[in-house]
Amino acid sequence: EILAAIKRVLGLSPAAPGPLSGRHALVTSGPxxxxxxxxxYIANRSSGHQxxxxxxxxxxxxxxxxxxSGPTALADPPGTTVVRVTTAREMLAACQQALPxxxxxxxxxxxxxTVTHPATHKTKKAAGAPPPVLALSPNPDILANLAAAGPQRPALVVGFAAETEEVVAQASAKRLRKGCDWIIANDVSEAGNGGRGTVFASPDNTVHVITAEGVEDWPTLSKDVVAHRLAGRIAATLTDRAAAPCPSPAQKGSLA
Amino acid sequence: EILAAIKRVLGLSPAAPGPLSGRHALVTSGPxxxxxxxxxYIANRSSGHQxxxxxxxxxxxxxxxxxxSGPTALADPPGTTVVRVTTAREMLAACQQALPxxxxxxxxxxxxxTVTHPATHKTKKAAGAPPPVLALSPNPDILANLAAAGPQRPALVVGFAAETEEVVAQASAKRLRKGCDWIIANDVSEAGNGGRGTVFASPDNTVHVITAEGVEDWPTLSKDVVAHRLAGRIAATLTDRAAAPCPSPAQKGSLA
Structure with missing residues (x-):
């Protein structure tokens, strides 16, 4: 039994049995x-903890x-396969590769x-020259891409919305715009995490779960408890729907 | 003896005796x-390891x-007092505060x-709107500031130069331009770290030590060994010069 647990943690044997056995979950994390x-480089504030x-x-x-996962200082969560990326384009490619x-x-x-024309050599300060101006171009939208209708759309697509004002209204609009099923919204302003300081450096998170049915306001919880609750809600939803699991990689191959 | 070592590590008693006893060293690290x-935010690639x-x-x-130190994932080195900052302006203020x-x-x-006009709320993508353009302004130059002649100039000011082309020539010019005593130069291009991959994620570093006397090319060494060698060279130089240590904070107060 101990050996089985070790093998599971090392990814050498199938995942632990549970309500999500046989399901494949794709999770993105970090900046x-x-x-x-x-x-x-330009970065987004995100520790990757959630x-x-x-x-x-x-x-x-x-x-x-x-x-x-984008660049983080975190250890790989036990029982997961981690694909490390740097840019948004790399993250989209890795997600598409991971489907179904x-x-x-x-x-x-x-x-x-993203920066339209990244320099291949270090940009130098030149005496008397004006500072550079950074021209930006839109990145692909990974959430909208995964949520788009099609044969590879996951049965449940959950997005996040980090907002600094009108949190629930902005996040509800985002849910419709992106076509995802749920949005987990949080207030990332200095005052927005239940008085616990900005969420980025905090072990706690204060989220709103926005679905087609409405808005649930969760209390301030540790990020681990938010994760545990969310995973349980995902499992319950998929069990209710009794949706057929997506084909495993082997089945996918045989169907190709 | 064990208690003394624990106290030293916890900063509860004076530093270990050694060739730099009685000296105050100011070190900046991280991005x-x-x-x-x-x-x-805009960041610089730096793990802070060196x-x-x-x-x-x-x-x-x-x-x-x-x-x-700027934001890093590193533990505080034993026996040091760590001041954490985020921006270049905060780093300069903390350095000036730490003098002499x-x-x-x-x-x-x-x-x-730095970004000329940081937004107080999250900048949103607007459908059909062009991407934002980031206007930048120069930051204060911390190395030039510390190396400038004056009563608080440290006896030895050492800078770093991360270059991607003409490494030694660029770094030698930087030494003169900034007015510092030594420059530790390294090649941060993909091919520049002795074939060990870009220096940012590597435990190793391949540096050139540039002084008024000339250029020393050090072999590829672990960052810990680079640090140990550099500290030894600093100690030897200060001992040779037999410069008087700067006043301690207590003395500084009594002189004011």
Whole structure:
């Protein structure tokens, strides 16, 4: 039994049995980094704690989990397969590669824009020259991409919305605009995390779960508890729907 | 003896005796983050490993060490006092606050530019609107500031130069331009770290030590060994010069 647990943690044997056994969950986590030149980049504030915790919680419920992560300082959650990426474009490619999936949870803080012309050499300060101006271009929208109708759309697509004002209204509009099933919204302003300081450096998170049925306001909880609750809600929803699991990679091959 | 060591590590008693006993070293490390809005920022690639290792090595030689660090995932080096900052302006203020010092080692990757008008709310993508353009303004130059002649100039000011082309020539010019005593130069291009991959994620570093006397090419070494060698060279130089240590904070007060 101990050996089986060790094997499971090392990814050498199938996930633990649980309500998500036989399901494949795709989770994104962390920030993306968009290079300006070889030494500088634009980043989003995200520790990756919430996304990594969700990946771990889904694995504990029996799911096979692919975690596509931007740069973080975190250890790989036990029982997950981690794909490391840097930019938003790389993250989209890794997500598409990971399909099909039954569940997609897009917790990464993906850069909306990338630098149009990153420099191949370090940009130098020139005496008397004006500072550079950074021209930006839109990045692909990973959440909208995964939520778009099609044969590979996961049965449940969950997005995140980090807002600093009109949190629930902005996030509800985002749910409709992106075509995802649920949005987990949080207030990332200095005052927005139940008085616990900005969520980025905090172990706690104060979220609103926005679905087609309405808005649930969750109390301030540790990110681990938010992950555990969310994974349980995902499992309950998929069990209710009794949706057929997506084909495993082997089946996918035989269907091709 | 064990208790004394524990106290030393906890900063509860004076530093270990050594060739730098009685000296105060100021070390900067890590990147700076320059906010674009509450969720986005411009960063420099830097793990902080080299700067933190230098701070630890100077403390082991007996120096009182103030480590001014940008955001990193690293533990505080034993025996140092760590001041955490985010932006280049905050780093400069913390360095000025830490003076006087006998030694300044500027290993941080400080942003040359900051965002001229950071947004107080999250900048939203608007359908059909063009991407934003980021206007940048120059940041203060911390190395040039510490190296400028004056009563508080440390006896030895050491800068770093991360270059992607003409490494030694660019770094030698930087030494003269900034007015510092030594420059530690490294090649941060993909091919520049002795074939070990870009230096940012590597435990190794391949540096050139540039002084008024010339250029020393060090072999590829672990960042810890680079730190140990550099601390030893700093101690030897200060002993040779037999410069008087800078006043301690208590003395500073009594002289005011």
């Amino acid at each position: 993306t980094h968009e290079p300006i030149d070889p030494v500088r 996304g990594h915790a969700i990946a771990g919680a889904l694995a504990r419920l029996g799911a096979r989990v692919t975690l596509v 999936a039954d569940i997609a949870v897009c917790a990464a803080a993906v850069a909306d824009w | 700076t983050h320059e906010p674009i809005d509450p969720v986005r 700067g933190h290792a230098i701070a630890g090595a100077l403390a082991r030689l007996g120096a009182r060490v103030t480590l001014v 010092a006998d030694i300044a080692v500027c290993a941080a990757a400080v942003a040359d530019w």
